[in-house]
Amino acid sequence: MVAELTALRDQIDEIDKALLELLAKRLHLVAAVGEVKSCHGLPIYVPEREAAMLASSRKEAENIGVPPDLIEDVLRRVMRESYVSENDKGFKTLRPELRPIVIIGGNGQMGRVFNRLLTLSGYQVKVLDQGDWPQAEQLLTNAGMVIVSVPIHVTEQVISRLPALPDDCILVDLASVKNRPLNAMLAVHGGPVLGLHPMFGPDVGSVAKQVVVYCDGRQPEAYQWLLEQLQVWGARLHRISALEHDQNMAFIQALRHFTTFAYGLHLAEENVQLEQLLALSSPIYRLELAMIGRLFAQDPQLYADIIMSSEENIALIKRYYQRFGEAIKLLEHNNKQAFIESFQKVARWFGIYAQRFLVESRTLLWQVNDSRK
Amino acid sequence: MVAELTALRDQIDEIDKALLELLAKRLHLVAAVGEVKSCHGLPIYVPEREAAMLASSRKEAENIGVPPDLIEDVLRRVMRESYVSENDKGFKTLRPELRPIVIIGGNGQMGRVFNRLLTLSGYQVKVLDQGDWPQAEQLLTNAGMVIVSVPIHVTEQVISRLPALPDDCILVDLASVKNRPLNAMLAVHGGPVLGLHPMFGPDVGSVAKQVVVYCDGRQPEAYQWLLEQLQVWGARLHRISALEHDQNMAFIQALRHFTTFAYGLHLAEENVQLEQLLALSSPIYRLELAMIGRLFAQDPQLYADIIMSSEENIALIKRYYQRFGEAIKLLEHNNKQAFIESFQKVARWFGIYAQRFLVESRTLLWQVNDSRK
Numbered sequence: 001m002v003a004e005l006t007a008l009r010d011q012i013d014e015i016d017k018a019l020l021e022l023l024a025k026r027l028h029l030v031a032a033v034g035e036v037k038s039c040h041g042l043p044i045y046v047p048e049r050e051a052a053m054l055a056s057s058r059k060e061a062e063n064i065g066v067p068p069d070l071i072e073d074v075l076r077r078v079m080r081e082s083y084v085s086e087n088d089k090g091f092k093t094l095r096p097e098l099r100p101i102v103i104i105g106g107n108g109q110m111g112r113v114f115n116r117l118l119t120l121s122g123y124q125v126k127v128l129d130q131g132d133w134p135q136a137e138q139l140l141t142n143a144g145m146v147i148v149s150v151p152i153h154v155t156e157q158v159i160s161r162l163p164a165l166p167d168d169c170i171l172v173d174l175a176s177v178k179n180r181p182l183n184a185m186l187a188v189h190g191g192p193v194l195g196l197h198p199m200f201g202p203d204v205g206s207v208a209k210q211v212v213v214y215c216d217g218r219q220p221e222a223y224q225w226l227l228e229q230l231q232v233w234g235a236r237l238h239r240i241s242a243l244e245h246d247q248n249m250a251f252i253q254a255l256r257h258f259t260t261f262a263y264g265l266h267l268a269e270e271n272v273q274l275e276q277l278l279a280l281s282s283p284i285y286r287l288e289l290a291m292i293g294r295l296f297a298q299d300p301q302l303y304a305d306i307i308m309s310s311e312e313n314i315a316l317i318k319r320y321y322q323r324f325g326e327a328i329k330l331l332e333h334n335n336k337q338a339f340i341e342s343f344q345k346v347a348r349w350f351g352i353y354a355q356r357f358l359v360e361s362r363t364l365l366w367q368v369n370d371s372r373k
Numbered sequence: 374m375v376a377e378l379t380a381l382r383d384q385i386d387e388i389d390k391a392l393l394e395l396l397a398k399r400l401h402l403v404a405a406v407g408e409v410k411s412c413h414g415l416p417i418y419v420p421e422r423e424a425a426m427l428a429s430s431r432k433e434a435e436n437i438g439v440p441p442d443l444i445e446d447v448l449r450r451v452m453r454e455s456y457v458s459e460n461d462k463g464f465k466t467l468r469p470e471l472r473p474i475v476i477i478g479g480n481g482q483m484g485r486v487f488n489r490l491l492t493l494s495g496y497q498v499k500v501l502d503q504g505d506w507p508q509a510e511q512l513l514t515n516a517g518m519v520i521v522s523v524p525i526h527v528t529e530q531v532i533s534r535l536p537a538l539p540d541d542c543i544l545v546d547l548a549s550v551k552n553r554p555l556n557a558m559l560a561v562h563g564g565p566v567l568g569l570h571p572m573f574g575p576d577v578g579s580v581a582k583q584v585v586v587y588c589d590g591r592q593p594e595a596y597q598w599l600l601e602q603l604q605v606w607g608a609r610l611h612r613i614s615a616l617e618h619d620q621n622m623a624f625i626q627a628l629r630h631f632t633t634f635a636y637g638l639h640l641a642e643e644n645v646q647l648e649q650l651l652a653l654s655s656p657i658y659r660l661e662l663a664m665i666g667r668l669f670a671q672d673p674q675l676y677a678d679i680i681m682s683s684e685e686n687i688a689l690i691k692r693y694y695q696r697f698g699e700a701i702k703l704l705e706h707n708n709k710q711a712f713i714e715s716f717q718k719v720a721r722w723f724g725i726y727a728q729r730f731l732v733e734s735r736t737l738l739w740q741v742n743d744s745r746k
Contacts, residue, residue: 001413008406009422015399016430020444022395024437026388033381040374049382057389064397070454071393074447076743081443153709199655203735209742213653238652245653251645252658258704261716262697263632268722269696270689272624279611280586280618282572285625287737288664291657293730296723300716304709314704316643321701323642324635324694331631331687336526336677343634343673349641350669357666360744362576364660367740369582370449371733 023078030082034089041092044083045208045234073363083208083234091232093122095225099144099166100124104158109202110174111149117207117233137163145226148173148181152305159184167191170223174198176253177309178215178242186217193217194226195242197249198235208234215242246310253306254313255320260295261303267292283368284361396451403455407462414465417456418581418607446736456581456607464605466495468598472517472539473497477531482575483547484522490580490606510536518599521546521554525678532557540564543596547571549626550682551588551615559590566590567599568615570622571608581607588615619683626679627686628693633668634676640665656741657734 037044057075058068101118105111106127118125128139140146140163148171150158155175165171170192173181182195195215204210212235214227227237240248267274278286295303307313330339347354410417430448431441474491478484479500491498501512513519513536521544523531528548538544543565546554555568568588577583585608587600600610613621640647651659668676680686703712720727 001409004409005406008402008409012399012402012406013426013429015395015402016426016444016448017433019392019395019399019447020430020433020437020439022388022392023434023443023447024439026385026392027439029381029385029388033378033385036374036377036381053386053389056386057393060390060393061396064393066393066397066400067454070396070450071389073450074392074396075389077443077446077450077740080739080743081440199653201655205739211653211655240653244649248645248650248653251640251643251650252653252655255639256658256661258700259632259636259697261719262700263693264719264723265700265715266693266696267624268719270624270692271722272621274723274726276617277621277624280572280584280613280621280625282574282584282625284664285629287734288629290730290734290737291661291664293723293727294734295727296716296720297727297731300713300720301709303716304712307712308704308707308709314701317704318701319643320635320639321694321697323639324632324697327631327635327638328687328691328694331681331690334681336674336681339677339680340673342638343669343676346634346637346641347669347673349644350637350647350666353647354666354668354670357663358670361660361663361667363744364663364737364741366453366578367450368737370453371736 026078027081027085031085031089034082034085038089038091041094041232043231043234044091044206045236050079069363080205080208083206091117091121091229094229094232095144096122098123099142099169100126101145101147102126102128102139102143103147103149104128105148105150108149108151110198111147113198113202113204114147114149114174121229121232133161136161140165140169142166143169145170145172148175148185151301152177152309153301155181156184159188162188165189165191168222170194170226171217172196172223172226176306177249178213178245180309182215182217182242192219192222194220194223195245197245206234209236210234211236211238213238213240213245215240215245247312249306250310250313250316254309255316257295257303258307258317259320260292261307264292264296283365287365287368399451400454400458404458404462407455407458411462411464414467414605416604416607417464417579423452453578453581456579464490464494464602467602467605469495471496472515473499474518474520475499475501475512475516476520476522477501478521478523481522481524483571484520486571486575486577487520487522487547494602494605506534509534513538513542515539516542518543518545518596521548521558524674525550525682526674528554529557532561535561538562538564541595543567543599544590545569545596545599549679550622551586551618553682555588555590555615565592565595567593567596568618570618579607582609583607584609584611586611586613586618588613588618620685622679623683623686623689627682628689630668630676631680631690632693633665634680637665637669656738660738660741 054072054075057071061068061071101123103111103115106115107129115125126139128136146165146169148158152175168191171185171189172194174196175181176197178195178197185193194217197213199211199213212230214237330342427445427448430444434441434444474496476484476488479488480502488498499512501509519538519542521531525548541564544558544562545567547569548554549570551568551570558566567590570586572584572586585603587610703715
């Protein structure tokens with residue numbers, strides 16, 4: 001029995017070696033694709049090519065009796081690596097004649113991401129950091145583009161400190177709130193103005209498939225090339241007005257971060273035994289616990305800034321608190337029927353999304369389980 | 374340029390075909406391993422074998438310039454498929470002399486999972502469903518094991534309805550709460566009693582790596598084989614007292630489900646535009662929305678039962694509500710410093726777990742991004 005198992009396992013190990021060699025070859029080919037794309041300014045993420053490749057592999061898989069989801073998951077994982085590696089090859093310079101780009105706060109985490117990508121795309125990038133303000137006028141006098149990438153709570157203040165910029169200079173900010181920074185930029189600069197909100201953290205391996213939200217400020221024709229440059233990096237663009245952006249972010253950021261904060265606070269004050277919770281956890285709870293805990297490994301100032309960026313955020317959080325209190329009343333007198341009716345009402349509101357989310361998260365929970373050690 | 378790209382892509386497609394063939398071969402070998410294991414009653418999930426295989430592939434990967442995380446992720450995904458396929462081959466019968474097993478509620482979702490696994494393991498399984506109570510005495514008179522797998526709110530009632538069971542019959546329940554069902558079983562039956570809580574949903578492809586929590590009732594030596602049988606299926610066992618189980622589940626289930634419910638309720642009452650939120654979402658928010666929405670694709674009765682299973686659960690939820698109210702006070706007068714201090718206190722409480730969760734969830738968020746269409 002042991003001999004039989006060992007023989008089979010040796011064969012599996014051989015296959016895994018062959019698998020590894022194929023992956024190595026594939027990464028080399030993808031690197032070559034990256035170079036061709038870089039020369040010609042083609043985007044590294046092409047949804048149609050990806051979809052076609054996956055569809056053909058799924059079909060092929062069915063023919064030879066491999067579960068199509070298996071090959072799709074494997075290829076998607078391999079493609080992530082490909083995007084990261086295409087990412088290193090440099091990108092086409094869509095605006096070669098642009099004068100230097102100055103990133104204010106360019107040594108911060110997000111500033112460094114943009115510095116790297118712009119440099120890889122052939123632009124001349126300069127950094128204006130906290131200590132460099134005495135030289136600001138000199139640094140900015142010839143700027144083709146200025147990117148403000150500083151903590152939210154100083155964004156407007158930094159913008160108002162800017163010396164006069166060349167008329168055709170593009171002024172951009174990267175803050176997670178958009179309305180006030182955009183207005184501040186429009187107030188100090190008469191030229192092209194653009195608000196960007198990259199919907200990813202600085203630890204992202206590649207911008208491929210990541211969403212960048214943008215809010216037009218002034219003279220969009222002047223920064224059209226920048227939006228295209230973002231697409232060359234693989235980003236998906238989403239255009240929205242600054243006000244609508246902030247309304248949506250009240251949910252996506254402020255409310256979510258605050259409820260996560262409150263949940264973490266509650267766990268800490270109840271002083272639960274984290275190890276025991278984890279030992280007992282299903283994949284879904286482990287994931288939910290991780291989503292709470294991860295907040296507290298990050299910068300509290302950033303979260304304070306995001307949550308307290310507007311009165312509307314706080315009002316939304318208070319309405320949530322009030323509804324929570326009303327929901328608790330459903331639990332009193334063990335009134336299951338009332339709870340069930342309320343639940344069904346929400347289910348109707350979610351509509352087809354409830355089922356869609358269930359299916360989507362199932363795949364993900366399998367992945368969480370795959371990673372268990 | 375087009376020709377150059379096409380040539381490279383053709384080569385990539387060739388590699389993907391070869392990849393597919395390797396995967397097909399690997400699945401066949403794994404099926405053969407499954408048959409050997411099934412004959413000898415070996416567990417389908419062997420953590421040491423898995424860890425050794427991954428470590429050796431990672432090393433090999435480094436040698437040939439493939440990122441070790443890539444091969445580890447690919448192999449983990451492939452192994453999931455392997456567990457599912459080993460799962461179909463049948464399992465060794467650890468207790469061949471056992472008289473028939475009766476699953477009360479065996480046509481329910483979780484009942485069917487156990488029916489399938491026990492049948493695949495060579496046991497004779499009978500089902501006692503709602504309409505079968507007139508035949509209950511006859512069905513149960515010769516039972517070697519009785520598994521109660523009915524909705525929580527009827528579990529105790531079903532247990533109290535049981536006719537006398539043979540003295541050596543093992544009585545087991547699968548409810549998500551453990552203290553009251555376990556006491557109910559101990560009260561009606563003088564023989565071996567065991568409480569099980571499978572920490573996974575009925576849609577799980579394989580039990581491999583899934584946690585099954587167990588609470589000893591009476592005569593553990595009589596059901597030791599069942600715990601081993603669960604391990605043959607690949608489960609990880611976790612032993613705990615029924616009281617401690619329920620205390621932990623107040624957090625893992627009741628509080629978590631209720632806050633998710635309240636969040637969904639809030640989104641519905643605010644009537645947010647889900648499509649717009651999704652279009653703007655970073656992977657993390659998409660995931661969080663999915664975790665909320667998925668609740669509402671499920672059975673409200675189950676959640677009502679879990680949340681309202683004890684006064685302690687409701688008390689815990691009320692304490693959370695109170696703390697949430699206190700946390701809101703941190704937001705008044707724009708008091709960022711107070712928020713930051715409170716945040717840091719929680720971060721200290723999470724200790725090394727905050728960073729660990731950040732790293733763990735990062736991998737997962739990449740996977741969410743991989744799956745974007």
